[in-house]
Amino acid sequence: MLEFAQAPQSNRRTLFVDVILPLAISRNYTYRVPFEMNDHIAIGKRVVVQFGKSRLYTAIVAGVGELAPEKYEAKYIIEILDNKPIVTERQLQFWHWVAEYYMCNEGEVMNAALPSALKLASETKVTLNKEYEFDKTLLNDKEFMITEALDLQPELTISDIVKLLGQKTVMPVLKSLFEKNIIHISEEVSERFKPRRKTFITLHPSYNNQDNLRELFEILERRAPKQADAVLAFIKLSRQQKTVTKAELIEDSGAGDGSIRALIDKEVFIAEERAISRLRYDEDEEAISTFTLSDVQQTALEDIQNQFASKDVVLLHGVTASGKTQVYIRLIEAVIATGKQVLYLLPEIALTTHIIERLRIYFGGSIGVYHSRFNDNERVEVWQKVLQGEYKVILGARSSVFLPFQDLGLIIVDEEHETSYKQYDPAPRYNARDAAVYLANMHKGKVLLGSATPSFETYYNARTNKYGLVELNERYGGVQLPLIEVVSIAAETKQKTMQSHFTSVLIADVQQAIENKEQVILFQNRRGYAPVLMCRVCAYTPKCINCDVSLTFHKHTGKLHCHYCGYKEDSPSICPACGSTHLEYKGFGTEKVEDELSVLMPDARLARMDLDTTRSRNSLQNILNDLEDKKIDVLVGTQMVAKGLDFADVTVIGIINADSLLKYPDYRANERSFQMLAQVSGRAGRRGKQGKVVIQTYDPSHRVIRQVIENDYADLYSTELEERKGFNYPPFYRIINIDIKHQNPEILYNQAEYLANELRKHFGERVIGPEAPLINRIRNYYIKSIMLKFERENTSMAKAKALIRETITQFQTTKLSKGSIVQPDVDPY
């Protein structure tokens, strides 16, 4: 806590601060600094202020000055929370840029940027950290009171605590409890990164002596033959490989866990638990850290470094399993050797724990990991360590662009085409890939975008020489890209060779793979059992009560679920409309694929990876571990399985139905389908043996499928680009969508028409709509979309955005706008 008692008398200047409040308000507010705080106030520190009637918030100081606000009387700051700024001035500039570019407020950016424990507000919830034992006698009175209250009532809001202590200044007490690890602040899902551990077995050194070993055998063979088998198996295995794990020993010897444990107790075996990496080409750690790049990788690396001399951004376009990660590692090494920091962005970090492990081997303690599955205490810890420059490499999902970097030399955006870099909701609706380009520029650092299937925007920038371009056209180790076979569902249906959703070709390939002790991934881009339940008599389908979507049946819960708002209801056994009992499930999701496969292949070990099976703590990790340990023969999953998985024994990939991707009503459908199909296919045969992909479709001659088979990205790009040009789409045009929402559809209609007309006054033909989006009601709000298209060349987007903002603000001052929500989305994805 700060001590103000000795503040020098002389500093009695009247100071004001501009603060950013963590709210969706359009501007910053000015507060007055009490004299005794004059010496402590600084940009980037948090202050507690009152906003509105009685709400307390932590705000960030964005400016200090002597000017009083003109239109209102400034309230006083209640307290200063930090001894040192926790946000750098450069970050504040970055927030400002994000707010301007993505047409939102700095408060919204602040909300996305700061871990919630750093932005306490009246409604923030506080709980005790149950995993931590502490000595209450060491607490001061106020800390004690709070912990006592939390014993009685497991959750308190900050307002509760204000009442409890009878004072407004509670934040420092909470901050102190938080730093002592005694409380959690608005705890969310927490999932600490855990390296995988395995038990390694070695033989006690005394049995290096042949006589001792022979003696041991004789005894064991008589008394415990299973144990003798285990020792034999150990000797055999240790001749073939450098290390022997307990799991391998059990599998090879047929001896049970009990026998091995008995041998450990007898000190014949020595067991040691060690963290292991997921690298299978060699489990020996030293060998890993001294890997060498192949010639093509080395050339690519040098090429990237050369291009950085003249380009700020370089695209590494490398086929799947070409070893882009290894090239990144060399680049990172070079940058941190100069003392600068590196940000390594990944689309969905939970899926890429093996990359974390790989990097940990090289960069040890200087690497930090940051993503939303971590709890707040952990996120604050990472924040501090980045601020202090302790972490040199940060591996993170999109929100890590907001960390307080000191000196960023390089940002790597892996799988740059991924849609998860874009935040849809809430604002800021930013794309971390694009924001990274601006961020790196602020630090005078470089950006490397990596992908096997680049986004068109990026590829366009590379082809027009705005970005550098480096290609890596072969898989590491000369492994061939998988063979792709397209199978017509229509033809097999006619020949009656389909078994539920599987063609005979796919079934045969899956069976062959299982026989060969290899693994299979089946992709179906829909979760749940069946997306539509329909009455065969009257065609009634149950819809969500809050949204304009049909409900998906989930067998696991036996209920109908809304995937947009989470609403659930029991699945009816008779049609609520006509009373018929002929209800039919239409379509199919991952749950059904898994279910039907288990009937067709009762002996295969199946698992499923989608949002439903990975919600709980560690569940995703467990699936990946099982895949790694070969406890899974077939993994069924949604697009989650397309993201960077690198497993050596996956040889067969099945796309259960390519049509739903290809038919998606969006101008990007072809680009997306190609990316998805090529990425999923890329999981097959990554080491040694060539993989096989089966694509099931009703439309085998579809152009995009041919392009996927031929791995002809260039052809896809040029054909699509012609169409984009014709229809004024990106990359030739920039899009801004404005969604307008209201609970009443008639009022919404009028609002949307009005707003569109106002926009047309400025932008004419560039304004399209309003139109109802694909799903025109979500959570009881009806939605209309207005689209604006701007020529990429010769448009000042800053001016256009300012005009749009003005028009929206003007609309919001009209009576008509009452009850509406207006949400601009810049570069929608």
Ligand SMILES: Nc1ncnc2c1ncn2[C@@H]1O[C@H](COP(=O)(O)OP(=O)(O)OP(=O)(O)O)[C@@H](O)[C@H]1O
């Ligand atoms: N120089 C190297 N030495 C040893 N192993 C390598 C080397 N380069 C790549 N590998 C191995 O090859 C496999 C594929 O590499 P990696 O996962 O980096 O490919 P990628 O290009 O990122 O693929 P994707 O785009 O599909 O994610 C990995 O298991 C990696 O460890």
Ligand SMILES: [Zn+2]
């Ligand atoms: Zn709903």
